[in-house]
Every structure is written in structure tokens, then in C-alpha cells.
Amino acid sequence: MDASIRLTVDGTEHVLDVDTRTTLLDALRERLGVTSAKKGCDHGQCGSCTVLLDGRRHLTCLALAVAYDGSEVVTASGLADGEDLHPVQQAFLDHDGYQCGYCTPGQVCSVVGMLDEVKQGHASHVTEDLEAEPDLTDDEIRERLSGNLCRCGAYRGILAATRQAATS
Amino acid sequence: MRAAEYVRASSAEEAVGLVAGNPDAAFLGGGTNLVDHLKLGVARPDLLVDVRRLPFGGVEQQDGPDGPVLRIGAGVPNSDLAADPVVRGRLPVLARALLAGASGQIRHQATTGGNLLQRTRCVYFQDVTTPCNKREPGSGCSAAGGYGRYNAILGASETCVATHPSDLAVALAALDAVVVTLGTDGERRVPMADLHRLPEDAPERDTTLAHGELVTAVEVPLTDVARRSTYTKVRDRASYAFALVSVAAALDLDGDTVREVRLAWGGVAHKPWRARRAEEALTGAVLDEAGIEAAVAAELSDAVTDDQTAYKVPMLTGATVQTLLDLAAEETA
Ligand SMILES: Cc1cc2nc3c(=O)[nH]c(=O)nc-3n(C[C@H](O)[C@H](O)[C@H](O)COP(=O)(O)OP(=O)(O)OC[C@H]3O[C@@H](n4cnc5c(N)ncnc54)[C@H](O)[C@@H]3O)c2cc1C
Numbered sequence A: 001m002d003a004s005i006r007l008t009v010d011g012t013e014h015v016l017d018v019d020t021r022t023t024l025l026d027a028l029r030e031r032l033g034v035t036s037a038k039k040g041c042d043h044g045q046c047g048s049c050t051v052l053l054d055g056r057r058h059l060t061c062l063a064l065a066v067a068y069d070g071s072e073v074v075t076a077s078g079l080a081d082g083e084d085l086h087p088v089q090q091a092f093l094d095h096d097g098y099q100c101g102y103c104t105p106g107q108v109c110s111v112v113g114m115l116d117e118v119k120q121g122h123a124s125h126v127t128e129d130l131e132a133e134p135d136l137t138d139d140e141i142r143e144r145l146s147g148n149l150c151r152c153g154a155y156r157g158i159l160a161a162t163r164q165a166a167t168s
Numbered sequence B: 001m002r003a004a005e006y007v008r009a010s011s012a013e014e015a016v017g018l019v020a021g022n023p024d025a026a027f028l029g030g031g032t033n034l035v036d037h038l039k040l041g042v043a044r045p046d047l048l049v050d051v052r053r054l055p056f057g058g059v060e061q062q063d064g065p066d067g068p069v070l071r072i073g074a075g076v077p078n079s080d081l082a083a084d085p086v087v088r089g090r091l092p093v094l095a096r097a098l099l100a101g102a103s104g105q106i107r108h109q110a111t112t113g114g115n116l117l118q119r120t121r122c123v124y125f126q127d128v129t130t131p132c133n134k135r136e137p138g139s140g141c142s143a144a145g146g147y148g149r150y151n152a153i154l155g156a157s158e159t160c161v162a163t164h165p166s167d168l169a170v171a172l173a174a175l176d177a178v179v180v181t182l183g184t185d186g187e188r189r190v191p192m193a194d195l196h197r198l199p200e201d202a203p204e205r206d207t208t209l210a211h212g213e214l215v216t217a218v219e220v221p222l223t224d225v226a227r228r229s230t231y232t233k234v235r236d237r238a239s240y241a242f243a244l245v246s247v248a249a250a251l252d253l254d255g256d257t258v259r260e261v262r263l264a265w266g267g268v269a270h271k272p273w274r275a276r277r278a279e280e281a282l283t284g285a286v287l288d289e290a291g292i293e294a295a296v297a298a299e300l301s302d303a304v305t306d307d308q309t310a311y312k313v314p315m316l317t318g319a320t321v322q323t324l325l326d327l328a329a330e331e332t333a
């Protein structure tokens, strides 16, 4: 069964008909040709399909596109300002925060969303004082990014990149 | 995936009417569990009624007949609930349980109602090629003689050994929360202890809710004992994994004697397990390691384990001892 939806993706508005079973991930990749978000597991277990959805980091593989009619999606490729990379993207380059690069767009969006959560004072599982301003230690970064797996094991670079992005 | 019609409900009443009137219809919250099940063929609804954007309300302090309560709308994302200032300050066990669950991305998507109604992670339930009484009543249980690391040790039945996976539900069980629902007969208030059920001979039913009964809110009493509370989760990796066992606890001490204690366990049963026998044994006694171990042993006296689940007894005992002693140390600090 089809439904007509409207999505803004990386600043461009699209109106499209989707089968109600189509996930946001498949709508982006297969229907709109936006391949920045990657399909890793398709079951919510790896984070490679992460985008910023209405400003927050969000998986797209467990989201039905029809349920997100009217939403604004920013993928990793929509983060750059023309030729100028987003500071998080630059930090991944500076610190080799990847090897094959498959998980990277999801990692980058996740870091952008995570840093915003920290700015808003959100605690994490490893935060000692739930009511204090979070202090973004390495343990905090690891915990907050645990929803993004990297099968190449580029975690050291991702950690260093996140540290740089957090302080820049 | 079976073709399904999608309707965004415009009111809770409409949502209830649509789902109650169609045995093959399902409510859709954030979709983090249901959409997975659509893909796996575990759920095959022909109508999805989206309730995520219904005006259930946010997180709000209210005066109840027995004191102040925190009312949480069913659509509140797990992330927003964990970040709520009242939850962090007065219900730390709730914040801790939420933050121990899933990932940052999933917590933005998962709703309060959907989290409570999520289904077991038993691998056989999720694999439609294997028998499972919960998925297909009468087909048999593959978990009893199969991969059993996550199986129940309390309250299981011949037909089902699945555990309930929600961390949030365990915290809410310890906090004596009440789940507010809307059904075709109107509103109902269900104590957390009565929301989920033991499998008995009907493992296909996770809860006591009727088909088409919608969770609209959760109310959590803002008690004093809840101020000193926490959640311990033991898992196969440090983050982004379901609990092997978990402990939700709240403690109020008078010197070193227990004035009041609340204890609930996850990963051990088909429902969050409120350890009332252990609470009774601890109340009025001096809190120490031996006493906690004895209280846990009393609660676990009916536990049934096999070589794959026997580890849960010492793990749960250790986690409970550590959780309560840590809370006591916090209180004296
Ligand atoms: C990789 C991964 C890891 C996870 N790790 C954890 C973890 O560590 N701890 C944990 O607790 N959870 C974990 N989860 C599960 C996650 O928390 C749940 O999937 C989520 O909370 C379900 O909420 P939802 O809004 O997405 O529900 P949905 O998927 O939309 O719905 C789930 C069920 O609830 C029903 N439903 C939804 N809303 C209502 C309502 N208002 N009233 C009545 N019925 C309703 C639906 O019909 C469906 O049957 C994990 C999930 C994934 C994918």
C-alpha cells in the first residue's frame, strides 16, 4: 500500500510515494539516491544507518518512512558547508577515524548528535552524578558512542576525533 | 513482510477502536521493536496504527491521592525521560535503567509505552524457522533444550522460558508505578506488578492488557525512598547489550538498619521480578553482606536452573549485594 510523504533531506525537499513497508533508510538510498546513510545490519544493532532526524541522532533502518512524513533528515554528506567540512568530519580525517569507511557516515552523525546531547547536559550510563554537567571523559565518549560499531576497529581514531571535535 | 495499511491515529480513542476491532492490527510506537519484527516475520499485522505522535502529554509532576506522582505520557522518548530533571533528581533508578538500555540513537526513537510492551529477545522467538510457543502457540519451545543463556530461572513454565528484556520495566516495578491504559471499556489503572504476566500455559500473552488496549501514561509515585535508588545491569559487553541479570533497588536506612527497601530483578523471569520475599527479610534488619545473601537466597528458593542458567544465581546475588551496599555507602557519605 502506498502513501505520499514529504521529506527534507540535506536541505532539499522531496515528495515521494512509498510503500508503507519502506524504511527511511531504503527511502533515502533506493528512492532518493542518498547513499550516505549505510545499511549494515538493518536491525538496529550497528548504527551505520544513523542520520540526524529533526536535529537528533536517529537510526533509519527501524523507522518506517511513512511514519516520518514531514521530517527533516541530515545525513553525513549534508553536514559539510560546500567545500568546508564540518568540524566532526575534519576531526575524523585528522585522526584516521576510519579504515574502510563504511561505518563512518553513521559515526559522524552520531558524534554530532552526541555532542549536542552533552551540551544539553544529558547524562550517560557511566556518568557518576546524574545532576552535574557532564564531563566528556574517554569513558563517557566510549559509552555514548556504543551504538555505532566499527568492524575495522578504528575506535582509537574515532575516540581521538571525538575528543578534538568536542574541544574545537 | 506482509503488506500493511498505515494510519496515523488522530486520537487515543480512534487508535483503540481501530486496533481493538481488528485482530491483525497493531499499535506502532517508535517502531524499534515492531519494525524489526515486521522484517523478521515475527509480527504480521495488516494494519499499523501509529500512536507515537498522539497528545499523551510529556513528563509532569502531579498531586495524586497518596502524594505527588510523576506522570509520563506514553509517547515520551526514553532519552527525554532519562534527561528529565525530576527523574534525575528524585528517581535515579529510572534514569539509570533507561541509560543502561539500547543506544543513544535508539533511546531517541523508543517510547515509554513501546518499551514496556517490547517482546522477548529469545533467539527462537525471533527466528520464525524454529518452534516457539510464544510466537506460535502449540509449536513447542526450542529454548528449553537449546541456547539458554538468557532463559528464565523464576516463574517459567513447561511451555516457555523466555525473559522480559526491558530495563525500564524493572525500575518501574521497584517504584510501584501504575500504568494507565485506554481500552474499549474506558480507562484502567494497572499496577506495574500486574502488567506483565508469567507464561503459564499461555506464553503468547506477555501482559494482562487486552488486544487494542493502549498504554497512555505511566505514573510514578515520588516517594522519599526512591531518592536513594539505582540500577545495576550485568551484560556480556559493557554497553549496548541486553541484561543477563539486573537489579533495581531503593533503600532507606535508619543508622545501619533497613527502614525500607525496594528490590526488583530483570533477566530472571517472563516479567520484571519484584523480590518481595527478599524485601521482607531485609526490612528491620542490619544491612550487611550476609543478610543480603540470605535474603536473595530466600527469594531464589523456588528458582529452577540448568547448566546454562545456573550462573545467574551467583551473578544476581553478587549484583544485589553490591547494589545495596553501594546505596548504603551513598547514604552515609
Ligand atoms: C539493538 C537494540 C538494543 C536494545 N537494547 C535494549 C536494552 O538494553 N534494554 C532495553 O530495555 N531495551 C533495549 N532495546 C529495546 C528497545 O528499548 C525497545 O525496542 C523500545 O523501547 C520499544 O519502544 P518503541 O516505541 O520503539 O516500540 P514499538 O517497536 O513501536 O512497539 C513495541 C510493542 O509495543 C506495542 N506498543 C507501542 N506503543 C504502545 C502503546 N502506547 N500502548 C500499547 N502498546 C504499544 C507495539 O504494538 C509493539 O507490540 C533494544 C533494541 C534494539 C534494536
Ligand code: FES
Pocket: A038, A039, A040, A041, A042, A043, A044, A045, A046, A047, A048, A049, A050, A059, A060, A061, A062
Ligand atoms: S543498519 Fe541500522 S542499525 Fe545497523
Ligand code: FES
Pocket: A097, A098, A099, A100, A101, A102, A103, A104, A149, A150, A151, A152, A153, A154
Ligand atoms: S571503518 Fe570499516 S567499519 Fe568502521
